[in-house]
Amino acid sequence: MTDLFSNIEDDRRTSVGKSEVEYKIASSILTKASGFMETYDFTLNPYSGCSFGCTYCYAAFFSRTEEQRKNWGYWIQVKENALQLLMKFRKKPLHDKTIYMSSVTDPYQPIERELKLTRSLLRELADFHQPRLVIQTRSPIVTRDIDLFKQFKVIQVNMTITTDSENVRKVFEPLCPSNASRMKAIKEVNDAGVNTCITMTPLLPIEDAESFAINLKETGIKKFIVQPFHSDRGKFIAGTRDSAMKLIKDMNWTNEKYKEVESILIKHIPEIGIGKEGFKPI
Numbered sequence: 001m002t003d004l005f006s007n008i009e010d011d012r013r014t015s016v017g018k019s020e021v022e023y024k025i026a027s028s029i030l031t032k033a034s035g036f037m038e039t040y041d042f043t044l045n046p047y048s049g050c051s052f053g054c055t056y057c058y059a060a061f062f063s064r065t066e067e068q069r070k071n072w073g074y075w076i077q078v079k080e081n082a083l084q085l086l087m088k089f090r091k092k093p094l095h096d097k098t099i100y101m102s103s104v105t106d107p108y109q110p111i112e113r114e115l116k117l118t119r120s121l122l123r124e125l126a127d128f129h130q131p132r133l134v135i136q137t138r139s140p141i142v143t144r145d146i147d148l149f150k151q152f153k154v155i156q157v158n159m160t161i162t163t164d165s166e167n168v169r170k171v172f173e174p175l176c177p178s179n180a181s182r183m184k185a186i187k188e189v190n191d192a193g194v195n196t197c198i199t200m201t202p203l204l205p206i207e208d209a210e211s212f213a214i215n216l217k218e219t220g221i222k223k224f225i226v227q228p229f230h231s232d233r234g235k236f237i238a239g240t241r242d243s244a245m246k247l248i249k250d251m252n253w254t255n256e257k258y259k260e261v262e263s264i265l266i267k268h269i270p271e272i273g274i275g276k277e278g279f280k281p282i
């Protein structure tokens with residue numbers, strides 16, 4: 001396979017920002033959902049690795065090698081046969097199956113802008129399957145695919161916004177898009193008539209909880225999920241857990257302070273979902 005594509009590979013991008021890019025032939029594209037996502041039928045990850053590299057990202061734990069775990073945020077593997085794998089399901093369409101896209105990568109990380117791999121999968125799902133789809137991202141690139149979102153009967157686009165503070169965001173998510181650009185993007189998806197949700201997962205230190213809650217409400221979005229930073233979660237790799245935990249400690253973001261902010265959010269948004277319960281399929 002590699003020989004067949006050798007000429008193409010030569011022209012392809014080998015890095016994006018600080019991340020190295022590899023192109024891989026995947027053995028599967030849909031994974032039976034388990035753990036935190038067990039209420040879904042499948043998870044769908046067009047890429048492995050993620051150039052957003054959030055300090056607290058548990059997905060690093062699922063990397064295949066120690067080196068990948070250590071360098072989380074600085075490598076991406078493109079599943080170049082993802083569409084071909086998905087097309088095989090046309091024989092047994094995924095009607096009404098619940099799919100979460102994505103659980104261990106961001107389907108709209110920067111490389112997606114030029115590869116349009118996620119977009120090709122969405123087109124296939126819309127045309128041949130019509131699953132019950134939830135898309136999870138931290139990226140404004142998501143607005144590019146509003147035309148396809150509108151072709152699904154059941155869909156929800158989740159945008160993760162973990163704080164109201166750019167200073168905090170830069171500490172925990174230095175490679176991610178700004179809070180303001182995420183807020184603007186998800187509002188645009190919502191305004192286009194697509195179901196949306198803002199996920200504050202995990203909720204990081206907040207500068208002004210009252211204003212944050214009011215700003216969230218003013219987006220016009222109807223669904224929100226909040227979840228604390230899990231310090232005791234066994235699935236974090238040691239490095240990620242330690243560095244993120246140190247940041248949490250340095251910022252004095254205690255459970256009491258989290259609860260204080262959570263109660264202000266609940267006061268303004270009584271219907272807010274809490275943790276895993278909030279993530280249930282639509």
Ligand code: SF4
Pocket residue numbers: 050051052053054057058059103104105106138
């Ligand atoms: S965007 Fe998601 S998958 Fe990517 S590093 Fe951040 S938490 Fe992990």
